[in-house]
Amino acid sequence: MNIRKVLILGSGALKIGEAGEFDYSGSQAIKALKEEGIKTVLVNPNIATIQTSKFLTDTIYFLPVTPEFVEKVIEKEKPDGALLSFGGQTALNCGLSLYKKGVFKKHNVKVLGTPVSAIELTEDRNKFASHLRNIGIPTPKSHAVTTEQQALKVAQEIGYPAMVRSGFALGGQGSGIARNKQQLQEIAKKAFAFVPQILVEQYLHHFKEVEYEVIRDKDDNCITVCNMENMDPLGIHTGESIVVAPSQTLNNFEYHFLRSKSIEIVRSLGIVGECNIQFALNPRPSVKSTNQQINKSTNLEIGNWKLEIGNSPIDYYVIEVNARLSRSSALASKATGYPLAYVAAKLALGKNLTDIKNKVTGITQSCFEPALDYIVVKIPRWDIEKFKGADEKIGTSMKSVGEVMGIGRTFEEAFQKAIRMLDLDLDGVTSDVLLSKDKTIEDLLTFPTPKRMFAIAKAFSKGVSVEKIYDLTGIDPWFLYRMQHIVHTEKRIPKNIKNLTPDLLLELKGLGFSNKQIGKKMGVKGLEIRALRKKLNISPSIFQIDTLAGEFEAKTNYLYVTYNGSHNDIKPTGKTGVIVLGSGPYRIGSSVEFDWTSVSAVLQLKKHNKKSIIINCNPETVSTDYDISDTLYFEELTFERISDIYEFEKPLGILLSVGGQTPNNRARSLHASGFHILGTHPDNIDRAEDRTKFSALLDQLHIDQPAWNKFTNLSKALKFCKEVGFPVLIRPSYVLSGTMMRICHSSQELTTLLEDITVVSSDYPVTVSKFIQDVKEIELDAVAQDGKIKALVISEHIENAGVHSGDATIVLPPQRVYKKTRQKIEEVSKKLAQTLKITGPFNIQFLADNSVSVIETNLRSSRTFPFISKVTGTDFIQLAVDALFHAINERHPGKVASTTASRISKGTDSGQARMTGSELLGTNLPFAAVKVPQFSFARLTGADPLLHVEMASTGEAACFGEDVEEAFLKGELAVGGKIPKKGIFLSLGGEKNKIEFLEPAQKLTTLHLPLFATEKTAIFLKKHGIETKHIYKIHEKKSPNVLDFFQKGIIDLAVNLLEPGAGKDDVDHYTIRRAAIDHNVPVYTNIQKAKLFINAITSKTFDDLLIKSWDEYVKN
């Protein structure tokens, strides 16, 4: 194969069902190609990813991964090959569409790896089921249907409960279990809004769900790299399940039977690369089971005993095949140390498995199946409670936003570690803080929610039997016994620490109990348990993941910490080491951007001759790829574990400003224990984080801030609100992603809300601040050294204040920031940097109208760091690391760089590092870049898509353009937006919105599309000469209503503006917004954003959207 240039499709913005795992797989693929000297062209608008970095990829297009854009990229770049299976379902769907249109053929692009025909086969459920039937492999009874009527008919034949699945959808969107006709109708309706075809199938009650990750090369060598078992039975999406690797309850026969079936399937499809196969396995197969593998029993005598031949019944079905890298394959890579995506990319280039070395041992083969001497437990991270109105139940479609992986030598250890890794302040499975009193344990067990595991522990502590819990949950008793073991062992903890024996302490640690968890039972702090543990000489072991269970020595430092050991596999790094704390699980408010910042920091540490020691626990990340850092601890980001690692490694210090808020929150406790924190002093971090201290600081510096105060009781809060006037903003201390932040418009609202908040967090007082409306929000991102700003970027929010900065549309260069405002911002930032003696990255959020006031400061890198770095061409993380080592060379402009540090800053990835004191970057760019949020509301049944102060987006994309309109339109198209072609629906609440929207509405008429509007809006627009068709709101119960039009698919843009403080009227609007989401109609609820979108679609056509690579915009 003569392949010199390869096109790789990324997965775009992070969304539920498609998250950071594809940055990992894409990055690995690119690395694999790079090693072969192949040029890489990447299309991925996700600017926060690592794969969109110069050190990895040759040419990067921040463009939507859609056939229209990718075709143009192909025309321009003329690649000889394309990889479609490394960017999730988004890339695969785009690739399939291009293939069908003949684009690859036309431009002589060879699709590398698995043939497209095989991918097409696996994506069409009916065809695939029949393919499997032909090779004697069973699938659940099922029929693909394209109408609701057909669905009902099929269900009649199969019988209820019936499972509904949709093809061509990420994360099983639009799937569900229908127990009766009515439920089936509901599910089918919803699904058909997104997909043309659904599957109605046999429901396999309490079957086990088991997965295999298979790879095959062109010479037919085929291996299974990892098998995994879902703790939750079939019926809960594998992305929603707690998963263990390797499987725990399968015996040799079952394990290898399913393994060989996986291989058969992969061979039958002709896969070249990676494939994921999911099975349903009956835990109690009977002889009568329909689908069995029974050989006639033959009695023989061998030696002195009877030889009987195989009589193992097995009742299994294939439920899903993904002929691409997947979330599971990323997990499997991290679980085993086998780099699936890297190997798959090599195989796609035509290599044989035996041509590829096992990078962990350096001497053995990649053609092998890893042997683990540990267990991993993956737990999803959900943030369902962050979405107003969202249904908490989990099931056949994905709702989780991230995941963690605990590694241990007992299930209990790995499981409890994973629970802490979720970063929800849970100590272990016996934590019951999430269990609300208004639900019975039985309910919590019967209806799966993120809380179920804790309900199981609670049930055990109340003496409920394993059998009973199995009946209610379908979780294999093996797992239940392990949880019971945790509960029973915890009960043995004495009341007084004096009575805690060394043996029991060791036993508890071996079962993954944290110091805090043990201490709580005895009324002492975790630190006391820590002291006791040390006194008793009980210490954790550091073990390597070596892919061969100790049979060969590992060359890589991929590590975990366990109390089920008595030695360390490695030696401490010592003073050349720097611990870098990663971001933990992806969640609303912290995702791939903090992986980019972590990885960038690690890379820059190398240039300072420091050895990087990463601690992170998220299997979807690049930072947890063992060849990124010198040492990788796949571990908890808890104080306890960081301390354990620090004490073992004895490093130079800890870098905690590049992993988002989680590491930042550890500053105080780590500092208090005497660990060295690199960068800004922890006391100053605290001064910025603690609102009281920070506010006092602002006053002292004469910096404006919205009026605010802290309250622990309601009446005082109400009094304050009356003084400053509603609306007010309510928030607890230590805010991440605006947890429980709300705007209140009335006393009544405030009262209800405060009651809620006290339940959530009684430890922290509540902050109430005056909410200033109709002002702009501006972000400042900067790096300082010893209180002196080295570089800064000012970016602008499109939405006015009131939309969380994580949900805001952010523009560079700022379009409407006056010079005076800019100067004021710079001045305030300088003051703050100086006073807080900042060394490293920081971010300040401002409100700006005529004056400038500060709303928040974070002395860490912010979510916008990748965006501002990639847009300005200056890597702010590199600058931040340089600042840490006092290495930025302060020199006169024009002088040749003389020190290593300045050369470093001029490295290929950093671009211009002409830092002369404090430099404002990103103001005079010859282009515009816009970062837009990605929402996943469609996944969250019932969730209200209205933007507010709580963050709700799951990801982001950023695109470039000649002007803001072009960049924004590309961005919107990258996150699922559409240029309307059918009809536009307007619902403008309140007089103010109506008037302000008049101009955009007039512009819309130039599109010559039918306009629809609700009654008042229609009347208002008509008065101003704009004709619309009046349609009824849903509650008006008249026809035609909005829903009918959404269902008919004749509306492809909805604008729904809510009057602030609308109260009751909002229920009505909510129904409209939700209906739009449920019918896949893009809906705009923010007036500034809606206006910009309308400007864009009325001033640009698709052909105006230029196909330009990153380096055509940003010269590095």
Place this chain on the structure above:
Amino acid sequence: MNAKLILENNSEFEGASFGAELSSAGEVVFSTGMVGYPESLTDPSYVGQILIFTYPIIGNYGVPDKQFWESDKIQTSGIIVSNYIDTPSHFQSKITLSQWLKKEGIPGLEIKDTRLLTQKIREKGTMLGKIIINKDIKLYDPNLENLVAKVSTKKITKHGSGKKTVLLYDCGAKANIARSLVKRGVHVVTVPWNFDPFQSELKSAGVIVYHPKGVSVNGFDGIVIPNGPGNPKMAKETIKIIKKALKKNIPILGVCLGHQLLALAAGGDTAKLKFGHRSQNQPCIQEGTKRCYITTQNHGFHVSKIPEGFKPWFTNANDGSNEGLIHEKLPIMSVQFHPEACPGPTDMEWIFDYFLEKVK
């Protein structure tokens, strides 16, 4: 319970006993397979050995009926695990692993750091060792003994039916070898390790219960030399018989120990590996092809010299050791890995088909 494992270099590891409460000595080896402890425990190749499971969680699915074992009892001298599970969950489980060990008089120890044990063996090579519970005992080296003679059947039995008849030498054969042959419609005659089909007096003594079809040599069409325990050089009589069979150009399939015995009989040599191959993930490249197979293995010795007239059939992709022999002209072949699997991947079952094709 004061239980411990003592290695020949005097290092001691304390553990918690969950098996029979008695001391036991043998050669300490480790296996990296993640499933199949009932199959491993009943594999006669493990006679005289204390087996460490590197997978830390063992006992999960209990112990099934005898029909799923590889022989009629536990063959290991003892087992070491990191975390023993006493609450199995499986529809085929009859008793717990602990109950089984106790019933069969085999000690089992829970020693947390089995990784350390594994590393010691990897670095220093296989060591002798003993599990001490209550009473100290002496070390025991199983490789100085003819273990094959010890484990072999004394009787001749027949299994299955079919046009082809194969003599299966019970050197400690795993049941699945016989099962695999029977499944393929072969008439299998299991004979003791030292049974000489070429000695007429044996025949006249009426030892052979099976009567030949007449056309084939001494009433059988091929020979399978299966796995078994210990040093292959101790099984001198089997080697002698193979030599005779080679002279008669009888189709032979050797498996594991059988591979080593065939090599010795044909003029090759064997040697002890530092710590052996005991795992379910050994990659073996088929010579002259681009195919690499995942094989299941359990052996401490290997073929160090290829006999004349044979060529290597398979080679270990990790360490380059020989994994199979095939005669340049005749239907005589052997593999170091286990085509019968149990435990482990079943990818190499085709070896039986390949052999049986050659058995005319």
